[in-house]
Amino acid sequence: MKLDNSKKLFVSGDEAVALGVRLAxxxxxxxxxxxxxxxxxxxxxxxxEDRSLDADFMHVESEHSALSAAMGAxxxxxxxxxxxxxxxxxxxxxVLSYCSGGRFPVVMMNANRALALPWSIFGDQSxxxxxxxxxxxxxxxxxxxxxxxxxxxxxxxxxxxxxxxPFMVNLDGFILTHTYELVDIPKQSQVDDFLPxxxxxxxxxxxxxxxxxxxxxxxxxxxxxxxxxxxxxxxxPIIEExxxxxxxxxxxxYGGVLETYQTDDADFVMITVGSITGTTRVVxxxxxxEGKKVGLIKLRYLRPMPEEALLEAIGDAKAIGVIDKDISxxxxxxxxxxxxxALAKSSVAIKxxxxxxxxxxxxxxxxxxxxxxxxxxxxxxxxxxxxxxxINLNTSVSEVE
Amino acid sequence: xxxxxxxxxxxxxxxxxxxxxxxxxxxxxxxxxxxxxGHLADINAGWRAFRPIIDLKKCISCYKCYMVCxxxxxxxxxxxxxxxxxxYCKGCGVCANECPVKAITMIKETLD
Numbered sequence: 187m188k189l190d191n192s193k194k195l196f197v198s199g200d201e202a203v204a205l206g207v208r209l210a211x212x213x214x215x216x217x218x219x220x221x222x223x224x225x226x227x228x229x230x231x232x233x234x235e236d237r238s239l240d241a242d243f244m245h246v247e248s249e250h251s252a253l254s255a256a257m258g259a260x261x262x263x264x265x266x267x268x269x270x271x272x273x274x275x276x277x278x279x280x281v282l283s284y285c286s287g288g289r290f291p292v293v294m295m296n297a298n299r300a301l302a303l304p305w306s307i308f309g310d311q312s313x314x315x316x317x318x319x320x321x322x323x324x325x326x327x328x329x330x331x332x333x334x335x336x337x338x339x340x341x342x343x344x345x346x347x348x349x350x351x352p353f354m355v356n357l358d359g360f361i362l363t364h365t366y367e368l369v370d371i372p373k374q375s376q377v378d379d380f381l382p383x384x385x386x387x388x389x390x391x392x393x394x395x396x397x398x399x400x401x402x403x404x405x406x407x408x409x410x411x412x413x414x415x416x417x418x419x420x421x422x423p424i425i426e427e428x429x430x431x432x433x434x435x436x437x438x439x440y441g442g443v444l445e446t447y448q449t450d451d452a453d454f455v456m457i458t459v460g461s462i463t464g465t466t467r468v469v470x471x472x473x474x475x476e477g478k479k480v481g482l483i484k485l486r487y488l489r490p491m492p493e494e495a496l497l498e499a500i501g502d503a504k505a506i507g508v509i510d511k512d513i514s515x516x517x518x519x520x521x522x523x524x525x526x527x528a529l530a531k532s533s534v535a536i537k538x539x540x541x542x543x544x545x546x547x548x549x550x551x552x553x554x555x556x557x558x559x560x561x562x563x564x565x566x567x568x569x570x571x572x573x574x575x576x577i578n579l580n581t582s583v584s585e586v587e
Numbered sequence: 588x589x590x591x592x593x594x595x596x597x598x599x600x601x602x603x604x605x606x607x608x609x610x611x612x613x614x615x616x617x618x619x620x621x622x623x624x625g626h627l628a629d630i631n632a633g634w635r636a637f638r639p640i641i642d643l644k645k646c647i648s649c650y651k652c653y654m655v656c657x658x659x660x661x662x663x664x665x666x667x668x669x670x671x672x673x674x675y676c677k678g679c680g681v682c683a684n685e686c687p688v689k690a691i692t693m694i695k696e697t698l699d
Contacts, residue, residue, distance in 0.1 A: 287620070288619050289619030289621075290619075387617075394590075395624035395625070396621050396624050397621065397624045398619075399619075400622070410616070410619065413618070
């Protein structure tokens, strides 16, 4: 199917990403295919081939090289894009910290997928959550429209002179990458007005020869790390500004760092990341009809961690639940750890429960989410609910007598 | 920030050590580890155990040593002969090994 820039197209999440990338006019795309990201780079290579996208498409032999090439392109002042998933993202891990430490604002799409072993091509968020500390901005989207829109916003945020930090846009594997929906395609001229050409002080040029990406002794190393940390914190207000401006121009606002749904008077608030938000929103509607005071926080960014906005959104809730499609083995879900830290630093003492589910592509049903809300309510009524709960295990895990 | 050409010796053959003034505020740091090319903040030859000595009477100006030096510390003197920048020479001895007329000898460094 030809992906022209019609006003509306019925496309998959992966295709929406490709359309968004084309509108952002990257100079260089380097990528290695991996399920369920493959369609993104297939479509982009077709766009380069049919000249609807004026970019260099670099075929590389691995993910490590894909990001290395994108970083190199960024280091000469080019706008670069790459995409990956799961084991591919982990294979890139070394280059992730190079790219963020070098302050090269590459944008990458990651299709969230389970990690081996057991080998699985299905979705969960273990891959990107493992790399939260890599110095990249991490955003998680709920649907194909948001995926397309975030490709455009991502460059605007990453390339901001106060930020200059690479940006990872995460889509749940298959649930988002391979399902189809009607997507509104912004006009190229409107995107051009919104997203200025990339400029950076941090590039190789003949006019100003620079030594880029050098080593640093203990005497200066910490200062560079501090600067990187500060750049990510600087991103918090700029994410809001960019989202507002995007909304004003294109008619779609995403709430900036997070979106709240029915939280104002909610006693029980679920915190979701990515596509599970949609299902949870439906459950909130059902439970509200039953008179339950439930709400939902869709956490859109995990780095920078929007602690202040999160605390404000939690407000006077009696209990919160965190859905994690991952587990940091021997501890708890990674998102739970991050949310808990924000609460602990502000001495907020409410009931907090972690729901580990959806790993390796396991379905999370509306009933599962209802059950989670029920556990939150039980907990506030004095019932003993564990902090970390595996939801929807297919076998008994109770102790054998 | 200085330009690269301002960081060379008067005859333009060698980079000159530049004092790196510690920045008083984080905002004065470069964005990430990048800085004007050619800025050498330290001399770097502390671990040299053997020092290459060039006998210019034997030197035939073939510039083989100039080509093979891994640290780029051998430089041409005018149109004939070469010299070593001992501030940056690590004493690897590749030049002495490659010299076709044995004009370079490696002499043990002493602590005086």
